[in-house]
Amino acid sequence: MDTFFKRKHDDKHPDPSTQKTKFLRKYNVDFIKYGFVNGGTEAVPKAQCVDCGLMLSNEALKPSKLQRHLETKHPMLVGKPVDYFKRKESGLQMQKRSVVSLTSNSKCALKASYLVARRVAQTKKAFTIAEELVLPAAVDMCREMIGEAAAKKLLTIPLSNDTVSHRIADMASDIQHQLIERIKSSPFFSLQLDESTDVTNAALLLVFVRYRWDSSLHEDILFCGELPTRTTAQECFRCMDNYFTENGLDWQNCVGVCSDGAASMTGRHHGVIRQILDRAPEAKWTHCFLHRERLAAKKMSPDLHQVMDVSVKTINFIKNNAVNSRCFAKLCEDIEADNVQLLYHSEVRWLSRGLVLNRLFELRNEVFSFLTEKKSHLAHYYADTMFTAKLAYLCDIFSLLNQLNTSLQGRNSNIFFVADKVEAFKRKLALWTKRAQEKRMDMFPLLSDILENSPHVNIMSISVTISPPFFCLFSFFFINLK
Template sequence: MDPKKRKVDSENRRFLAEWTEEYCFTLPDRPQAVPVCLICNKTVAIVKSGNLKRHYETTHQQFHKNFPLGSKARKEKHQAYLSSYKKSTKLLVRCMSEQEKSTEAALRVCWTLNKHQKPFSDSEIVKESRSNTRRTEILAADIKNTLFELLQKAPCYAIALDESCDIVDDEQMSIFVRFLDIECQIFREELLAVLPLKGNTRGEDLFKVIDEFITKSNISYDKMVSLSTDGAPAMISKEKGVVKRIRDKNLGLISYQCIIHQAALCGKLSATLKEVMESLVKLINFKRSHSALQHRYFKEFLSECDSAYSDLLQHNNVRWLSKGQVIERFWLIKEHVTSFLQNLDTQGARKHFEFIKNKRNMLIVAFLKDILKYLNALNTELQGNGKLICDLIQSVSAFRRKLDIFEKDIARQEFIRFPTILEYKKENSVEDIAVFVKFLADLKNEFATRFQDFAEVSKLSPFLKSPFEVDVAAEWTDVAAKLFNLSKPSLQMEIIDLQEDLSLQMYKTVSTEEFWAKHVPEKYENCKKLAINLATMFGSTYVCETSFSKMHLLKNKYRSRLTDAHLEDTLRICCSSREPNYKKLAQDCRCSFSH
């Protein structure tokens, strides 16, 4: 049998100070360092006096004769050697530090450029020689790896997904994830992936791409608590839709169509209101797009009249707030528009002039201005990152109750909540009032029908927002037990204990997320699980919509060749709620020295 190999590292050898005087060696102050000769800068492999002595006697005999041991000249020479060695090593360390600082600064610049959707080539602004593309890849990889690590530790997560075409008509699916960051004890919304879709975009095609990504990323379907989509047929189809196929993987999955999309669909116009709106849009297009010369004259005319605005707004069906903003602008400069049309001697101008002078048309426009203003206010309230689903449901519920007041206000012709109609001061026919009342009644029915899916979750909102005031015997505990697979008796007992826990009363003023994530102890297991699941759920696909806005800025006609991988990297940086550890990344980068 071969003898065991000797392990020098396990012998724990120490460098003795007197060896510097005797053999002219020193030991650098860094891990796993080996002795260095001060005279010739050569090293020996092992911290052992015999090795140092052998090198000294065989290589530096002349030094021993010129500077005898114990002499003053030898001590001075040692000090000179040590000083020279320390100066050279300090220079090397400083060079390393400067390189790391340079890399760190470059990474910070790259992060800022990507946050503002700037091209990779803009790194030349700060005269960087390294590739901004490579730094973007490093930053995005760090964000992605950290995200996946945090996601593995999270108790549950929710998904919001939507799809849109980029500048070259490539379909891109944006997937966002919301979860509790266990390390920081805060809820995060992060871009999970941007998946390019090649070929068909049917439900089975979308699911295949999603499933491949989730499987490859080692993400568990079982921890997915909810899924929010835009409500497209490919997403919600009962047979082959994405939601149905993901629910096959997780039977307890809760899925919703985006609250903002549903609220926008509720406000669609029909019949007489739609006809008037279309006529108004044609009038605006006539002003802005019929003739460039005419458009310039119109703007000059508004300027001469000291108008509040210099132009009309064009309608865009894709934008949520478009109809209301278009009518708001038109109404504020209506008199100037009328005067300009009156001065034009064309058939088109006369037609639009007759539209404006029609009292019934303007009464409908006045009604639309007021009601769309309310709808736009609701839409704006629903938008934003980090919104709890309970807060979104609360906003919709409040608006539904307001519709009852609006309907009575119109029916009684009081117009207290419709100041534009009141200001118009024209005769209101019974027929016109009937049109407005019918629209409001239809609007109420649309909201009631479309938001049925949120009825169960709305019953849980009081628990999440005000756990100290809820009734433990009420119906909501049955809903909680069914939706999140909880023990109803245990949940009820925990709620009573929580309500009597005086140590938690002092945290009533903190935010809902902070209260449940940071202050409620683990002994309230069922309560905390229920609260975290509710706080994790997406109520809308707003984050996906904002990512598409950024995508269209990033991949524009000047950067149409941006690859799918680089598009995802830049979007990941744009949408990230946390910054990477620049110092660690700079240290990990291999710094190249110039000679």
């Protein structure tokens, strides 16, 4: 019976013979006499009235239906010549092109707004700079170089303060979404943590991530979270765990964590690292090489520590007083010194000591003249050649440490590359210690110049002084590299 019985609706196996092929009518150029043109495509033509712009379906491509529309909707146009409708067609086409051009210009202006907002964010400028400086400057340049039309076109770009703020927020949200999706698609990732306090006393937790995407390793900043109250291990981990939960990240995929050696990070029972390892058993902790280098270089012999203290006191004496700072700058200008200001010393910026001491050593004669004029008790230190020699040594060794510190940084660095750098520096330290015991100081250029120009300086006492404890501390903090 199924052979002769045709079901009206057979969802599983519809009969092709019962399916009707949709018939498409073709547009005829003679339809213009009814006031209609092709408003669709060549494949699927549609009728569009040149007067009211109404778009009819393909089924309406019949002379009778077109005639009915003309007589009922536009009775005053009945009997008009074909040239009249062709002129209306030209006007309709121009209107379409204007709409397309306006839409295109609007998209270009929107994209330009995002591009300018990205520049503002990259340069860390105030959001108002786009509306107050960037746009007026661009308009002036276009008016002079291209013409008034191009200048007026730039004025359509939205660059208000709120607009730039929203653009940056949109881009930040999109970047975060892309990063989260990349991390989720990666089979593993590693983290690097650092907690610090900024100039506004806000405690910030900065987290970087390394992950695999598109067959290569990538590094990005994951997030920067503010710790509202205390900077304990519980608060730091809660900040991270909340971010992971909100974004659907799995701790099980974490295979490595790098941090400094602070107690809140490395606590045996409740430290941040301990809590991460409890949730990611396969992860390995690495003590940050930069922090280890900082700890190793922090210890000095008493003589060198005194030189460092005197240097800091000298800088504070000149820089903390506005009158002293201006007078010292004037003194340096009068003698045509290359620099006219000293640099502040900061314990937070790990490259600070080398830069500060080099500037102080460069202006040591000007500093001595200024301190003598001010009758400061610090002046006699800079008249002592032994003190100057020790200051020169500190400049040399901290410059070398700065070079090491900088070489350990950078994108896509790994533990093997960094370990080679540190191991090479340890061997240099051993060689320098041996050469210092032999009274050979050519590896320290500033100290070598002082010794050459001051033959009465006791090189043996210098040799003993420049064997600082951090030579040994480097081997202690980097003992597990081999």
